Amino acid sequence: MRARFARRKFSGLAPLGLALTAVLAGCQKANPPMDTLAPKSDFANWIYGLFVEVTAWDLFILLIVVVAFVLAVFVFSRRDGEAEAASTVHTDMRLELAWTLGPAFILLMISIPTIRTIFREELPAPPANSLKVSVIAHQWWWEFRYPGTSIVTANELHIPEHRPIWVSLRTADVIHSFWVPALGGKRDVIPGQINHLWFIANTPGEYYGQCAEFCGDSHANMRFRVFVDTPEQFAAWEKNQEAGPVQPASGTAAAKGAAIFANSPCTACHTITGVSKGYIGPNLTHIATRTTIAGAIMKNDPKDLKAWIENPDALKPGANMPTLGLRGPELDNLVAYLESLK
Numbered sequence: 001m002r003a004r005f006a007r008r009k010f011s012g013l014a015p016l017g018l019a020l021t022a023v024l025a026g027c028q029k030a031n032p033p034m035d036t037l038a039p040k041s042d043f044a045n046w047i048y049g050l051f052v053e054v055t056a057w058d059l060f061i062l063l064i065v066v067v068a069f070v071l072a073v074f075v076f077s078r079r080d081g082e083a084e085a086a087s088t089v090h091t092d093m094r095l096e097l098a099w100t101l102g103p104a105f106i107l108l109m110i111s112i113p114t115i116r117t118i119f120r121e122e123l124p125a126p127p128a129n130s131l132k133v134s135v136i137a138h139q140w141w142w143e144f145r146y147p148g149t150s151i152v153t154a155n156e157l158h159i160p161e162h163r164p165i166w167v168s169l170r171t172a173d174v175i176h177s178f179w180v181p182a183l184g185g186k187r188d189v190i191p192g193q194i195n196h197l198w199f200i201a202n203t204p205g206e207y208y209g210q211c212a213e214f215c216g217d218s219h220a221n222m223r224f225r226v227f228v229d230t231p232e233q234f235a236a237w238e239k240n241q242e243a244g245p246v247q248p249a250s251g252t253a254a255a256k257g258a259a260i261f262a263n264s265p266c267t268a269c270h271t272i273t274g275v276s277k278g279y280i281g282p283n284l285t286h287i288a289t290r291t292t293i294a295g296a297i298m299k300n301d302p303k304d305l306k307a308w309i310e311n312p313d314a315l316k317p318g319a320n321m322p323t324l325g326l327r328g329p330e331l332d333n334l335v336a337y338l339e340s341l342k
């Protein structure tokens with residue numbers, strides 16, 4: 001009886017061991033693309049600092065609990081044959097004060113840095129010299145605009161390093177949540193409301209983002225990328241995006257594709273500057289400058305692009321783009337055109 005009890009107690013540690021193994025396994029992978037523990041912006045740094053601070057208090061609490069537990073079991077427990085003592089607990093003023101004020105003190109030490117971080121991030125107006133970016137969440141892709149310019153792009157946000165980025169968040173339909181773990185905390189995108197987020201990215205690179213609020217069938221396929229550029233790279237990118245679309249040389253497959261596009265139902269939903277105006281789907285004026293398509297779930301190459309146009313719903317359940325029955329050379333030319341739109 002006694003042995004079985006002991007064994008059961010031991011197996012109770014198994015979940016703890018599993019959890020620890022999982023955490024350690026997660027730490028081993030160098031630079032995973034969505035890592036909050038490798039902050040790459042000031043906002044992400046604040047959150048990381050808060051995490052470390054709160055964890056330190058947690059460990060302190062753990063230490064107190066373990067010490068109290070050991071004392072209770074080995075020092076203050078009733079021995080065999082010992083008579084039950086009158087309760088000391090409810091008569092010892094110091095003990096009562098300690099366990100009332102102790103937790104209150106620890107809660108205070110956790111809430112002060114938390115509230116400080118919240119206020120640091122909640123600015124009433126954009127910081128000086130900030131780049132304004134307007135994000136519009138759609139089921140199931142992200143639209144990015146740069147107020148004051150003609151730039152409209154999708155799923156891949158370009159920003160310069162070392163400059164405050166003031167992000168305004170709107171939604172075209174339901175609630176979504178904007179989250180780039182390496183660059184900062186989540187912010188919900190709520191119908192009828194504009195939310196803000198700001199940060200200063202400090203390391204050029206490519207960072208992964210993900211919608212973090214369940215928003216329907218393809219919620220998990222609503223991903224995006226943030227490219228933190230050097231100021232020179234960003235200026236070049238901005239200049240190219242503001243220019244009109246590339247005109248394919250006549251006689252090429254791309255030129256044939258351009259004619260197919262201009263006369264297709266694609267124009268009802270997709271804008272290509274000077275060619276079509278549609279707002280249901282991503283702007284395609286410079287689609288060939290993007291590395292991914294369809295909420296960053298597929299590569300932007302002829303193979304994936306073809307598969308996407310052939311049957312969007314098969315690749316992204318619920319996608320708001322219909323299958324239009326294009327195939328053969330027609331589809332090849334259309335894809336050649338899209339891939340020419342640098």
Ligand code: HEC
Binds near residue numbers: 139140282290321
């Ligand atoms: C009814 C509106 C509609 C029509 C018509 C339509 N699309 Fe789309 N398209 C969308 C939507 C919405 C998306 C975004 C889907 C997603 O990622 O969830 C999309 C995505 C795309 C993308 C990926 C863009 C990116 O950057 O992620 C391409 C390329 C594309 N469409 C091309 C076409 C072509 C070519 C046609 C015509 C054969 C077409 N679409 C017809 C609505 C439409």
Ligand SMILES: [Cu+2]
Binds near residue numbers: 140175177213219
């Ligand atoms: Cu979403």
